[in-house]
Amino acid sequence: MKSIELKESEYIVMPAKIIEARLMTANEKYFKISLDGGFSLDHEPGQFVMVSLLGIGEAPISVSSSPTKRSYFELVVRNVGRVTNALHQLKAGDVLGIRGPFGRGFPVQVLEGNDLLFVAGGLGIVPLRSLINFVIDNRRDFGKAHILLGCKKPEDFLFADEIKNWEERMDVNFSCTVDKADPDWQGNIGLITSLIPGIDLHPKKTFAIVVGPPIMYKFVLVEILKKEIPENQIYVSLERHMKCGIGKCGHCQIAQYYCCKDGPVFSYDQIKANPEAL
Amino acid sequence: MKQFAVLKKENLDAFISSLAQTQKVVAPVSLGYKNFSFQNVTSAKDIAIRYIPTILPPKKYFLPTGETLAAYDKGKNSLNAVLEYEKMVIFGVHTCDLAGIQCLNMVFSDKPKDINYIVRKNKIAIIGLECNEYCDEYASCHVVNNHLPNGGYDLFFTDLGDTFVVHINTMLGDELVDKAGVLKAADDQTLKSLELLRAKKQEIFKNEVNVRHDALKLLFNRHALQSKVWDELDKRCLACGNCTNVCPTCYCFDIIDESNLDLNSGLRYRRWDSCQSEPFAKVAGNENFRQERGQRQRHRYLRKFRYPVDKYSRYFCTGCGRCSRTCMADISLKETINDLAREIK
Numbered sequence: 001m002k003s004i005e006l007k008e009s010e011y012i013v014m015p016a017k018i019i020e021a022r023l024m025t026a027n028e029k030y031f032k033i034s035l036d037g038g039f040s041l042d043h044e045p046g047q048f049v050m051v052s053l054l055g056i057g058e059a060p061i062s063v064s065s066s067p068t069k070r071s072y073f074e075l076v077v078r079n080v081g082r083v084t085n086a087l088h089q090l091k092a093g094d095v096l097g098i099r100g101p102f103g104r105g106f107p108v109q110v111l112e113g114n115d116l117l118f119v120a121g122g123l124g125i126v127p128l129r130s131l132i133n134f135v136i137d138n139r140r141d142f143g144k145a146h147i148l149l150g151c152k153k154p155e156d157f158l159f160a161d162e163i164k165n166w167e168e169r170m171d172v173n174f175s176c177t178v179d180k181a182d183p184d185w186q187g188n189i190g191l192i193t194s195l196i197p198g199i200d201l202h203p204k205k206t207f208a209i210v211v212g213p214p215i216m217y218k219f220v221l222v223e224i225l226k227k228e229i230p231e232n233q234i235y236v237s238l239e240r241h242m243k244c245g246i247g248k249c250g251h252c253q254i255a256q257y258y259c260c261k262d263g264p265v266f267s268y269d270q271i272k273a274n275p276e277a278l
Numbered sequence: 279m280k281q282f283a284v285l286k287k288e289n290l291d292a293f294i295s296s297l298a299q300t301q302k303v304v305a306p307v308s309l310g311y312k313n314f315s316f317q318n319v320t321s322a323k324d325i326a327i328r329y330i331p332t333i334l335p336p337k338k339y340f341l342p343t344g345e346t347l348a349a350y351d352k353g354k355n356s357l358n359a360v361l362e363y364e365k366m367v368i369f370g371v372h373t374c375d376l377a378g379i380q381c382l383n384m385v386f387s388d389k390p391k392d393i394n395y396i397v398r399k400n401k402i403a404i405i406g407l408e409c410n411e412y413c414d415e416y417a418s419c420h421v422v423n424n425h426l427p428n429g430g431y432d433l434f435f436t437d438l439g440d441t442f443v444v445h446i447n448t449m450l451g452d453e454l455v456d457k458a459g460v461l462k463a464a465d466d467q468t469l470k471s472l473e474l475l476r477a478k479k480q481e482i483f484k485n486e487v488n489v490r491h492d493a494l495k496l497l498f499n500r501h502a503l504q505s506k507v508w509d510e511l512d513k514r515c516l517a518c519g520n521c522t523n524v525c526p527t528c529y530c531f532d533i534i535d536e537s538n539l540d541l542n543s544g545l546r547y548r549r550w551d552s553c554q555s556e557p558f559a560k561v562a563g564n565e566n567f568r569q570e571r572g573q574r575q576r577h578r579y580l581r582k583f584r585y586p587v588d589k590y591s592r593y594f595c596t597g598c599g600r601c602s603r604t605c606m607a608d609i610s611l612k613e614t615i616n617d618l619a620r621e622i623k
Contacts, residue, residue, distance in 0.1 A: 001364045003346065009359030010390050011347045011533075011546065054350040054357060055544055057535045059562075080562035095355050214565055241561050243533045243551075246390045250530030250553060253577075254567070256585040275503060276567050276577075 121212025378526025512572025
């Protein structure tokens, strides 16, 4: 058996450095990362990267920042597994490896000029934020923007400063809700589905972009379909287990699709027939 | 380049020994009753010319059970990509396994290409061996059109009794023949015998299931998703992963970091994984998108008979019968297909 070093390989990582890291909630940590050599990640909103920690392994993580920020990118990581646990130990100045960006992001060119209904549940705001901020940074290229946000508890909201900005902007319609709250919470209480019927939208020219946990899709999609938004104008981003990121290892397969390559963003009509998708 | 050559059986040893002098040669070897395995050989005496499909298909040389992808050094913050390969000849590959290698070639040359696989594949010479009759009752090579050779080899041997007739398919094959120096050009009589044998095979090999080749994919259409057949498999499957390990076209893998004892350097390697294991599709937070064994079995069948048909226009079942032969719960591919066919009728 011969072993040689490869100059080219899909498994080579780009060296990167954490320039800022802080806990956002008890379980979610924020990272601002720059690639060595001043390279831009050059991702599309909705794409993901494989984060590599030597001796620990790799994990797929959604890019949360808009590609309009070119000198750095942002990740938000929930501490749930081996790699994410090790990531949570890292601080500004620490190094890691990045592969990607991978996958098919949100179809920005298709969305341009149209009204947008963003629906994010829980951690779904992390990938969706890359598109929301892209739209805000290119605001006049898109039609109306409705942002609906849902969380279990008020303290689960991520990016509080940015959310405040979305709430205050006159060119964005924002509402949020929590499942449960203390009496001093002044906002909506209830599931995110309760926010959808009240939205005033033009179904033919509206695209809905929905990101959240699997259970949320089942209910939110019903409400969105009631608004008569066509099935091919509804986009979701799906989470799957991934090892390679390049459509080979098989872990992320959803019917004929590899989530890492054909997704993670899918239109509803692409996946609605498959019982394993949602 | 002559197309066909003849090797007298008494010269097989000279042929194999000549190959083994300059490179590794692997061939089917008997491990006891109905158990065969591709192993290193140096002489024809080691080789089981008549064998039923080996425990593992020759995929183990193309996609090794474990393979280093990169070596890392934490101190230097370096990760260097690594390629492992070995020049070798695989002798005695049946037509089902030739088809299996063709399937893997498609997957790993699909973009982005897997360089490790592609370089390794090009270092391996393949010598096929024809099945003159069925290996056993588990095989279903006819329904997937793999009972006859469909390319994918450098040389192809057919047993004609006292001799092998050898189809020379590539320049590499021609060089192997020249180097051995014990093969002669085939005469018309030999070619006539080969034709007769193939005609006789048309009588022997018949559809092993109650569905024809073209209709097979229709069994796995949208309606098949809801079939009761999967509920039945759900009750029987033990989720051991034997079926995927022995399948010549299963290629799913896991990527793992393994530290050296210095806790500084180590290897990032991949190893075979199985969609039949419970955590395969589970994400962090424990959501599992194929929680039930029946769903996982359905996934396995769809990965053989539906998804690759849409993507690569071919079945990824080679008809080798290994999954049925090895299943501890007696789940039979032929039975599953017949059960699905019965539901439709």
